[in-house]
Amino acid sequence: MSTDVDIAVIGAGPAGMTAASTAAEAGLSCVLLDEQAEPGGQIYRAIERLAARGERFAEILGEDYARGAAIAQRFRQSGAVCQAGVQVFDLDADGVLGLIADEGARWIRARRVIVAAGAQERPVPVPGWTLPGVMSLGSAQTLLKSAAMVSDVPTVIAGSGPLLYLAATQLIEAGARIEAVLDTMPRERYLAAAAGLPRALMAGGELRKGLAWKRRLKNSGVRYLSNADAIAIAGEGRVTGLRARVGHRDMDFACSLVLLHEGVVPNVQLAMVAGARHDHDGLQACWRPVLDPFGRTTVANILVAGDAGGIGGAELAAAEGELAACAAAYDLGCIGEREFERRTRVPQALVRRKKPLRRFLDTLFRPRDEVLVPPGDDTIVCRCEEVTAGELRRIAALGCTGPNQSKAFSRAGMGPCQGRMCALTISHLLAAAHDRDPAHTGHLRLRPPVKPVTVGQMAGAPDDA
Amino acid sequence: MRMTADVIVIGGGLVGMAIATGLQREGADVLVLDEGDVAHRASRGNFGLVWVQGKGAGMPAYAGWTRRSADLWPGFADRLKQETGIDVGYRKVGGIDIALDEADLDERRGKLAAIAAAAPAETRVDFEILDRNGVRDILPDVGPEVVGGSWTAHDGHVSPLLLLRALVTGFRNDGGRIETEASVERIAKGFSVMTAKGSFLAGRIVLAAGLGSARLAPMVGLSVPVRPQRGQVMITERQAPRLHHPTNWVRQTVEGTIQIGDSHEEAGFDDGVTTPVLRDIARRAVRAFPFLDGVRILRCWGALRVMSPDGCPIYRQSETMPGAFAATCHSGVTLAAAHAGLLAPMIARGTLDPSMEPFSPTRFDTS
16 A cells, blocks of 8 residues: 555544645545544534535534534635545554445555544433433434434433523424533533633634623523533433432432533544654543644654644644644645744634633633533443443542453453543542543553454555555 | 562562462461562463363473373362452363464374473373364354364363452462562662561472563572563453353353463563554454454453473472572463462472572583
């Protein structure tokens, strides 16, 4: 396999589309890979079909969503190749990518790889979270965006974060039967975050927009309860209700669908599999790759842009995509130093301007301890292998200090999700059990494939992969 | 921090924990010093065979030692279950080394016959060369390219991860101490063991640190010339039980997943995976077991074998610093029963049996 392409970009959200556009416009051959059938990523999912689906729909999703159309249009005109419906199951430090699509597995080599794999919702390991009838709020929003679909069964939404206000309002306006929205953000967080408020307000319009979504939610007529805590989902074989403490009162809600959301974290799997170093971010309570200001990782050929490198939102992601592509173009000798400086000035300024807002939001919406470490011993942490918090605490008591040893002892993290749904919880739980910082506890070492590939497909790898 | 024990075992992997368990059963107060979460840890990446056939070509002592360990394994597994409640999944069901061409099978026949001929009667390993139909009777899933295989009833397999957990659990339940994140920096006479977590004192020490023993051995007047040899492995999604006997590179685990290995690579300390090697393993696996073609791989990894120059174990007490022992091998699962049941009592007595002389590293001296 010779070098197939100058730049491979993984993920067609705002960061990936912008990176691919920038690279192609600079004259590099570029391929953009995405799991979905069409570009847009999670935030701009199905963006190119927006116009065809009517004004009412566009109004529900809002003007921020519509902004994605311009990014997609630039990408389509850039000359970058779009390969949709492709999963990347492996990425190595030499820039070889293992791809899987309907027609089978194949391998390509890129001179530089920009990982723009975006965010994933933080796992919310509360009692009952593995019951059928529990899904993430983000998945429900995805169904709305891509298929204009909402569920008509009694539903409770519980969680916190900017997406809570946005997605809950969108679902209500689209006709979902929401019985209650439980906001789990502790009230004292306003105080903690207050110091950062003035600078956050200057960072742009997002904060005002967020407050507008929250107002819209409160005015929707749906029961909205703040300061909720101790969420537990009830049901035998499927969801029948939810219990929560609201203020100082235990409240029960009958429902057959629960939508959970406690913010998003970087999707780190591919950068980790490639061997890039990751540090623990204490404020966002997640792992993020160690990056230079342009997105270069500790692995020479691999860069990260957008939420995959740390949660920042769509506008920041696009700027980071621009920066990463410029860095790759510069490193490949495609643009000179002066051109590099000229092209990076505007996106760098945007990154600087957005930082205070991020800090404010991270402080405000930092996940509560019970989200990071399930207090009850019966709560499942690893869904694939059904390992409970209690089992992991027993293993910690055996002297096991890190997630790789606890994986060997308990199988937690060994299942098909490759730790996507449990790795963070395991690190935080072991850190708490030994009363130390998660940065010291470390993270699960990820091994390929990050998406399932068959033995037969692996047997078909080319001779020089 | 200064802590004392009768014996300090350096290394909390399968070799170290089996010896520590054996020493504890002899009544010794044992302290195990182990590294942290990220270390080379052959115990975490290995294949899980208790394998006898083919071991010890040119070294009858190793063939006999392996056979004796396999003989001890059923009792060893039972006792672990009694003491810890953990069933390590040991199944002594007999194993097949399958052959994909006739030349390979002929070579196997010669090798196994030579090993048997060199062995004393009490540890001789009876084997059988099977033709295609003979293999198919035992493993109906083999493909048409399989021409035959070699079989012994002594072979079996186990969950290596549950084995380590059982050893750690039993050792701790009986009051054994394990210090993790205590990488050993220096060992001085006495013995005083300096680690990242302070110093520890003991009259006796056992180096069971795998690849780390190469660095530590000279500090106590020993030589443990081991090097890493990488093996890449893949594991599939769970399947209904269908492979009821292990082969030496494809086996169905007690959980139902199918583990497929092996490679033998000189890659230094790089324990990653490479696509060309995984591809070759996958190709061979599909030839041997065609049903694997459509089975999904969950995970691939590399692990580092602890290899001596002749591939056989090293057991030795220091002559210049008596009381310091070294124990290392690349078959920590197979030999776990012997390490706990035979080697540890010798260390507790303070002297290795004369029968262990062939395992001395002096066999590598060139002069």
